[in-house]
Amino acid sequence: MRIISTNSYEQMSVMAAGMIAAQVLLKPDCVLGLATGSSPIGAYQELIRMHEKKLVDFSQVKTVNLDEYCGLEPTNPQSYRYFMNKTLFEHINIDLRNTFLPDGMAENAGKESRRYQALVEKLGGADLQLLGIGRNGHIGFNEPNDYFTRDVHEEKLTQSTIEANSRLFGEGETVPTTAITMGIGTIMKADKIVLIAGADKAEIVQEALYGKVTPQVPASVLQLHKDVTVITCR
Ligand code: F6R
Numbered sequence: 001m002r003i004i005s006t007n008s009y010e011q012m013s014v015m016a017a018g019m020i021a022a023q024v025l026l027k028p029d030c031v032l033g034l035a036t037g038s039s040p041i042g043a044y045q046e047l048i049r050m051h052e053k054k055l056v057d058f059s060q061v062k063t064v065n066l067d068e069y070c071g072l073e074p075t076n077p078q079s080y081r082y083f084m085n086k087t088l089f090e091h092i093n094i095d096l097r098n099t100f101l102p103d104g105m106a107e108n109a110g111k112e113s114r115r116y117q118a119l120v121e122k123l124g125g126a127d128l129q130l131l132g133i134g135r136n137g138h139i140g141f142n143e144p145n146d147y148f149t150r151d152v153h154e155e156k157l158t159q160s161t162i163e164a165n166s167r168l169f170g171e172g173e174t175v176p177t178t179a180i181t182m183g184i185g186t187i188m189k190a191d192k193i194v195l196i197a198g199a200d201k202a203e204i205v206q207e208a209l210y211g212k213v214t215p216q217v218p219a220s221v222l223q224l225h226k227d228v229t230v231i232t233c234r
Pocket of ligand 1: 034035036037038039040066067131132133134135138139140141
């Protein structure tokens with residue numbers, strides 16, 4: 001595991017974007033595993049800047065996102081599909097048909113989970129998976145539990161995650177309580193993993209990287225992966 005400590009969110013974002021761009025340069029038709037939330041926004045902005053300077057070409061890239069809220073239409077500004085379109089996809093030369101997220105509106109979440117797992121597998125898994133980390137140690141929406149989940153599944157969000165997510169929802173908007181997420185097994189099959197964590201995550205990052213490997217701290221499983229880069233900032 002490589003751990004890179006940077007001095008600012010901007011520096012962390014530039015480094016993460018550099019690793020993603022390097023992946024695309026090395027394998028132009030790679031599969032990128034992407035995350036949503038506050039942590040990757042700066043990296044996505046940097047990728048847009050690199051694309052505008054013609055430093056990176058996304059025309060053959062495919063993407064698979066970690067997760068999507070259940071019950072939100074893709075046109076809902078709180079949905080992760082909307083976030084990805086607005087924050088990254090609409091600003092780079094990626095074919096939207098090559099960008100994938102679970103369908104949060106699927107009537108049968110179990111069936112949709114199996115479909116998304118099969119899709120990720122058919123694409124050969126992520127060449128590089130970008131991750132954020134929740135304050136409770138979740139990756140994707142794999143919440144602390146008694147066991148590590150394997151495949152894509154529907155997850156009931158913990159109260160602390162619902163509260164953390166509610167900061168992005170307006171008054172009167174209901175914060176979803178479930179999501180479809182890649183499982184720990186799906187995430188661990190990525191060839192490379194890049195985890196980015198802001199200063200507010202210092203404590204949980206310490207516990208996840210140096211503590212016991214336990215499903216109570218889902219990100220601790222990353223200690224067992226062969227190629228993880230953690231980029232933190234002060
Ligand atoms: C997002 C995701 C989550 C977030 C985590 C941190 O797709 O899967 O695991 O990465 O909740 O969120 P932020 O970056 O908003 O602190």
